[in-house]
Amino acid sequence: MLFFIVKTAIAQENHYWTQQYGGRSALMGGAAVAGANDNSAIFYNPSLLPLIEKKELSVSANIYKAEFFTLEHGAGKNLALISNQYGTYPQMISGIVFFRKNKNLRAGYTLLTKQNTHTRFNVRHVFSSNVIESEPGTEDYVGAFEYNNQVNEQWGGGALGYKISDNFSVGISQFFAYRFQSFVSNSYIRVFPQSQAYIASSDNTISLSYNDVRAVTKIGLVRNHHEKPWKYGASVTLPSLPVYGLANVQREETITNIEYAIPNNPNYVSHSITDRQTNLRSKYASPGSIAVGIEYHSKKARYALTIETFARQKRYYIIKSDSLPLLKPNNVYVPNISKFLWFNEYKNPVTNIALGFEHELKKHLTLQMGLRTNLSYSSVFTEQQFDDYENQEQYSISNNTATWDIFHFTLGGTLSRKTGEISVGIDYGFSSRKPVGQYVDFRNPKAVHYFYGNYETGAIPKLHSLNAVVSYTHYLKTTH
Numbered sequence: 131m132l133f134f135i136v137k138t139a140i141a142q143e144n145h146y147w148t149q150q151y152g153g154r155s156a157l158m159g160g161a162a163v164a165g166a167n168d169n170s171a172i173f174y175n176p177s178l179l180p181l182i183e184k185k186e187l188s189v190s191a192n193i194y195k196a197e198f199f200t201l202e203h204g205a206g207k208n209l210a211l212i213s214n215q216y217g218t219y220p221q222m223i224s225g226i227v228f229f230r231k232n233k234n235l236r237a238g239y240t241l242l243t244k245q246n247t248h249t250r251f252n253v254r255h256v257f258s259s260n261v262i263e264s265e266p267g268t269e270d271y272v273g274a275f276e277y278n279n280q281v282n283e284q285w286g287g288g289a290l291g292y293k294i295s296d297n298f299s300v301g302i303s304q305f306f307a308y309r310f311q312s313f314v315s316n317s318y319i320r321v322f323p324q325s326q327a328y329i330a331s332s333d334n335t336i337s338l339s340y341n342d343v344r345a346v347t348k349i350g351l352v353r354n355h356h357e358k359p360w361k362y363g364a365s366v367t368l369p370s371l372p373v374y375g376l377a378n379v380q381r382e383e384t385i386t387n388i389e390y391a392i393p394n395n396p397n398y399v400s401h402s403i404t405d406r407q408t409n410l411r412s413k414y415a416s417p418g419s420i421a422v423g424i425e426y427h428s429k430k431a432r433y434a435l436t437i438e439t440f441a442r443q444k445r446y447y448i449i450k451s452d453s454l455p456l457l458k459p460n461n462v463y464v465p466n467i468s469k470f471l472w473f474n475e476y477k478n479p480v481t482n483i484a485l486g487f488e489h490e491l492k493k494h495l496t497l498q499m500g501l502r503t504n505l506s507y508s509s510v511f512t513e514q515q516f517d518d519y520e521n522q523e524q525y526s527i528s529n530n531t532a533t534w535d536i537f538h539f540t541l542g543g544t545l546s547r548k549t550g551e552i553s554v555g556i557d558y559g560f561s562s563r564k565p566v567g568q569y570v571d572f573r574n575p576k577a578v579h580y581f582y583g584n585y586e587t588g589a590i591p592k593l594h595s596l597n598a599v600v601s602y603t604h605y606l607k608t609t610h
Contacts, residue, residue, distance in 0.1 A: 143247045143281050144532040146419075146440055147482045147504040150540075151222045151242055152190060153553025153601030157542040158486025159500020161434035163423030164352065164363035168603055169224035172238040172289040174436075175365040175423070176301030177350035179236035179291030185228050186550075190221040190601035192557075197595040201566075204251070204589045205275055206573030211251040219246045221599070225606075234293040244307065245283035249532070252276050255572040261321050262330065262391045262577055270322040271581070273572035276314070279531065283309040285346070296356055303348040307370070309414050312339040313473075313527075317570060319581040321391070330391045332580040333384040336527055338473060340377035340412035340449060344370040361425040368418050369441075375412030377449045379471045381405055381527075391577040398578070401462045405455035405470055412449050417441040417477055434486035440507065443477035448529065466525045475529040477507040494547065498555065500540040508533045510566050510587055531569075534591035535562040542599065550604040561593035 150160035152170025162174040169188045171178035197215045204211035224240035254274040261269045284307070291301035314337050321330040350365040382404040392398040421438035451471040457464060484502035491497055508530035542555015571583030 143245065143249065143279065144506045144508045144530060145504050145536060146438075146480060146507065147484075147502060148247070148536075149221065149242075149244060150502075150557075152188065153551070153599075153603060154488065154496075154498055154544055156190065156221070156557070156599055156601065157498035157500060157540050157544075157553060157555040158434055158488060159484040159502040159538065159540050161423065161436040161484040161486030161500060161502070163365055163421045163436045163438075164361045165423070165425035165432065165434055169226060169238060169240065170222065171291070172224055172240045172303055173222075173242060173348075175350035175352060175363050175421075176238070176289035176291045176303040176348065177299045177352040177365075178363065179226065179238055179289060179301055180234055180293035180299045181352070181354060182226060182236065185226055185606040186603050187225040187606055188601060188603035189223045190599070192219055192221050192597050193600050194218055194598040195595065197593065199249070200592045201251075201569070202590040202592065204569050205253045205255065206568065206571045206583060207588070209253065209255055209573060211253055211277075211569060213250050215248050215250070219243055221601070236291045238289040238291075239287070240289075241284065241286045243283070244285045245281050245309070248280045250278045251569065259575070261575050261581060262323060264391065264393055265323040265325065267324045269324065271572075271575060272320040273570070273575070273581075274318050275570045275572075276316045277569060278312070278314040280312045281309070283307060291350075297353055299352050299354070301350045303350075305346040305348070306373070307344050307346055307416075309342045309344075310339070313337070313529075319572075319575070321581055328387045328390050330387040330577075330581065331385070332582070333382065335380075335382045337381070338377065338379040338449065338527070340375060340414075342375035342412045342414040342448075343373040344414060344416070345373055346370050346416065359427040361427070363423045365421045366418070367421075370416040372413045372415070375414065377410040377412040377473075378408045379406070379410065379449060379451065379473070381455075381471055385580055388577070388580065397463070399459070399462060401457065401459060401464075403455050403457050403464065403467070403470060405451075405453060407451045407453055407471055410449055410451055410471075413446075414448050415443060415446060417443040430490040432486070432488040434484075436484045436486075437481065439481045440477070440479060442479040445474055445476040447472050447474050447526070449473035464525070469526040472526040473529060474526045478509050480505045480507045491543075494545060496544045496546075498540070498542050498544065498553070500538075502538045504536040504538055504559070506533050506535055510564070511585075512587065533566045534593065535564070536560070536593065537562070540599075548605070550602065552603075553599070553601040555599050557595075557597040557599055559593065559595040559597070561591045563590055563592070565589060566591055
């Protein structure tokens with residue numbers, strides 16, 4: 131039932147390690163590539179499946195999520211953007227299949243939430259300033275910005291793991307990923323000269339959504355020393371393959387009376403650009419990655435480390451359109467107008483690290499702790515890089531909006547019984563304070579920028595999230 135009660139969650143798009151899976155594995159920070167001992171092995175490393183002794187059916191959920199996000203100076207100096215979100219969503223439901231005729235072979239199946247993020251900003255700023263130099267005195271200025279970006283991605287699939295020997299096993303997982311994204315960005319500006327001879331304005335509206343399916347394959351290998359307390363594991367995730375995608379895009383830009391604000395300049399005239407297309411093809415892509423892990427077991431404790439490196443993905447287009455927008459008057463020069471409805475994204479190489487610890491407090495009760503990085507694959511542009519991007523992609527839409535890095539701490543416990551086990555814990559996340567780019571600037575508007583300010587990298591992200599995690603695993607049959 132949890133999979134039908136999906137609500138909005140956290141603002142961590144453009145990150146790979148937002149979600150972790152299973153009870154023990156999630157509470158150990160996802161440091162599970164070498165030793166996931168539950169159904170989460172289907173995701174982390176399918177070669178671990180033959181090492182699981184019990185036939186399991188498990189359900190994991192983030193039963194409550196609270197996130198508080200403030201982007202200081204995000205809309206201009208001392209003008210913050212705030213997004214606070216609450217919700218619940220499923221984490222993973224999975225099971226393991228044993229084969230009577232081949233005890234070295236295991237199969238698994240799962241449905242999991244890979245991404246469930248929601249960022250929503252809304253700000254309005256009113257003040258008086260000399261925005262229009264050709265007009266005497268100050269002008270009344272009104273700027274408003276609305277941003278709403280929601281992503282939900284579900285993975286479903288199966289896995290096979292085979293024990294080659296007492297020390298080695300291999301495995302493969304095949305997932306089909308369904309991704310839905312809804313993106314809305316609206317802004318408007320009104321400038322009122324004292325002469326009241328005209329009103330200068332700038333309107334920008336973007337609304338798009340797409341449904342996309344792609345295939346993701348993962349291959350794993352593990353070495354398990356039965357006579358030594360060490361385990362080593364590795365998994366390779368291949369670049370995704372597109373299966374199907376459908377998108378709708380609508381966009382408008384309207385600039386009025388700019389020729390009065392900047393007189394005698396033919397490059398600045400009132401104009402309108404508008405277009406809407408439906409049933410476009412979408413192709414979302416995810417790059418390959420390599421994860422390695424190591425575990426050490428003592429009499430009452432486990433120590434785990436996982437490192438995963440994600441490959442670079444050059445800028446590509448999730449959505450393209452062959453249409454040319456309606457432009458009036460048609461003698462206005464607009465560079466790259468053919469990309470007016472295009473939706474682009476790039477992914478920088480990223481390496482994430484997770485550390486996990488488990489300790490047996492007493493019989494049937496264990497403590498889990500974990501630390502992990504969750505770095506953004508989007509980079510913070512310098513002003514020169516932003517200008518270069520504007521020259522090349524001036525009218526395409528960017529999906530690289532969350533450039534802040536996030537760090538997670540997890541803590542919880544697992545209670546085991548003959549029929550199953552339950553894990554309960556918390557996941558606390560916080561962002562780095564490294565400055566990032568502003569979404570808009572209403573503080574220093576200029577007529578030559580259509581009444582926006584300069585792009586600056588002075589915004590400071592402040593994110594705090596708290597997630598309550600519950601996982602229940604039921605043993606369907608004890609085989610050993």
